[in-house]
Amino acid sequence: MAQGLEPADLVLKNAEVFHVYTGEFILCDIAIADGYIAGTGSYFGIEEIDMQGRYITPGFIDAHVHIESSMLTPYQFAKAALPCGVTTIVTDPHEIANVCGAKGIQYMLDATEQLPLNVYFMLPSCVPATDFEDSGAVLLAEDLEPFMEHPRVLGLAEVMNAPGVLQQDENVMAKLEMAGKGRIDGHAPGLTSSQLMGYAAAGITTDHECITKEQALDRLRAGIKVMLREGSAAKNMRGLLPTVNPDTAPYFMFCADDKIPAELLDSGYINYMVKAAIEEGVSVANALQIATINAARHYGIKDAGAILPGRRADLLVFDNLDEWKPRQVYKDGRLAVDNGRLLQEGRNCDNSSLEHTVNLAPVTVESFRLPLKTEMANVIGLVPYQIVTNKAVLSVKR
Numbered sequence: 495m496a497q498g499l500e501p502a503d504l505v506l507k508n509a510e511v512f513h514v515y516t517g518e519f520i521l522c523d524i525a526i527a528d529g530y531i532a533g534t535g536s537y538f539g540i541e542e543i544d545m546q547g548r549y550i551t552p553g554f555i556d557a558h559v560h561i562e563s564s565m566l567t568p569y570q571f572a573k574a575a576l577p578c579g580v581t582t583i584v585t586d587p588h589e590i591a592n593v594c595g596a597k598g599i600q601y602m603l604d605a606t607e608q609l610p611l612n613v614y615f616m617l618p619s620c621v622p623a624t625d626f627e628d629s630g631a632v633l634l635a636e637d638l639e640p641f642m643e644h645p646r647v648l649g650l651a652e653v654m655n656a657p658g659v660l661q662q663d664e665n666v667m668a669k670l671e672m673a674g675k676g677r678i679d680g681h682a683p684g685l686t687s688s689q690l691m692g693y694a695a696a697g698i699t700t701d702h703e704c705i706t707k708e709q710a711l712d713r714l715r716a717g718i719k720v721m722l723r724e725g726s727a728a729k730n731m732r733g734l735l736p737t738v739n740p741d742t743a744p745y746f747m748f749c750a751d752d753k754i755p756a757e758l759l760d761s762g763y764i765n766y767m768v769k770a771a772i773e774e775g776v777s778v779a780n781a782l783q784i785a786t787i788n789a790a791r792h793y794g795i796k797d798a799g800a801i802l803p804g805r806r807a808d809l810l811v812f813d814n815l816d817e818w819k820p821r822q823v824y825k826d827g828r829l830a831v832d833n834g835r836l837l838q839e840g841r842n843c844d845n846s847s848l849e850h851t852v853n854l855a856p857v858t859v860e861s862f863r864l865p866l867k868t869e870m871a872n873v874i875g876l877v878p879y880q881i882v883t884n885k886a887v888l889s890v891k892r
Contacts, residue, residue: 517779553581588618595631649676
């Protein structure tokens with residue numbers, strides 16, 4: 495079929511096809527066989543669809559997201575993500591693991607089977623997130639290691655305990671060693687100079703906590719790839735885009751980190767980031783590479799991120815290169831979304847084993863009363879659209 499000697503199962507004809515390795519759109523056909531790309535060029539098929547010159551790109555990839563933050567089950571999350579053109583995500587289930595431990599990770603693996611979405615996992619590195627946190631579970635390296643054998647587990651998720659890395663904490667180092675040849679994601683807000691180099695020397699190769707372009711450049715110089723984050727809580731992408739150019743673009747990825755349903759439905763997802771990046775001066779080619787092949791290459795996802803022979807036929811069809819709202823989404827060679835309407839169904843997973851896991855004592859006015867000896871109190875100062883905070887000392891009415 496790739497040679498054109500036999501008819502392909504499906505041929506999308508007369509499309510402007512984006513080639514991630516050359517950064518260009520070329521008018522050609524896409525041959526699809528058994529859910530995978532057979533080739534691009536001139537083809538004939540058992541079924542042929544004239545795309546009438548529409549633009550086709552690979553499905554978009556979110557390089558780092560917590561499904562639980564959307565407050566949706568994996569299936570409902572997939573239903574919101576797919577119409578936005580996201581066909582692959584790399585998720586960190588650390589929030590459900592903080593409550594339910596290994597049982598929560600297993601639930602997420604089970605619940606992401608048979609979805610119209612490729613879901614890969616990074617194992618939560620910090621459960622609990624800090625030593626003084628009162629969570630429902632503690633996960634050590636030996637608790638995580640059995641999951642490394644799962645085909646959709648790619649490595650160790652954001653290592654939030656940067657001090658533990660630099661101080662070579664025994665438990666932290668055991669998790670880094672456990673990750674072996676897998677990828678290790680970072681989480682290092684504010685880390686600079688030799689400390690950043692030490693963090694990178696531990697095998698950590700990404701960071702999604704950059705706020706300034708100087709921080710982004712520091713990480714690139716340390717061999718740490720930068721995730722351009724535009725989530726619901728933290729919106730750092732636009733401030734980092736000035737560092738994206740043809741030389742640096744291969745070392746950036748898009749991620750949401752946390753995304754609530756209202757934003758998924760109203761403003762979009764990775765497609766919104768592509769549009770915003772182009773509006774800020776990033777070339778169309780670089781924006782699409784950041785949204786597709788960069789994450790696939792980094793995480794070793796060999797069947798996504800490009801329209802090439804042997805890759806999944808996860809394809810986005812656009813009427814133009816202005817709005818970036820997919821007219822159609824093909825998942826594994828089948829039409830999954832048509833004009834925003836989801837056609838492919840998945841399944842909900844039984845979550846009864848996770849119920850009644852959060853138990854609170856009765857909440858009264860006294861629960862919020864501060865036992866202050868003076869009117870001055872330490873206060874956490876919020877920074878709009880950032881997850882970093884400021885320390886303040888303010889007067890509080892007793």
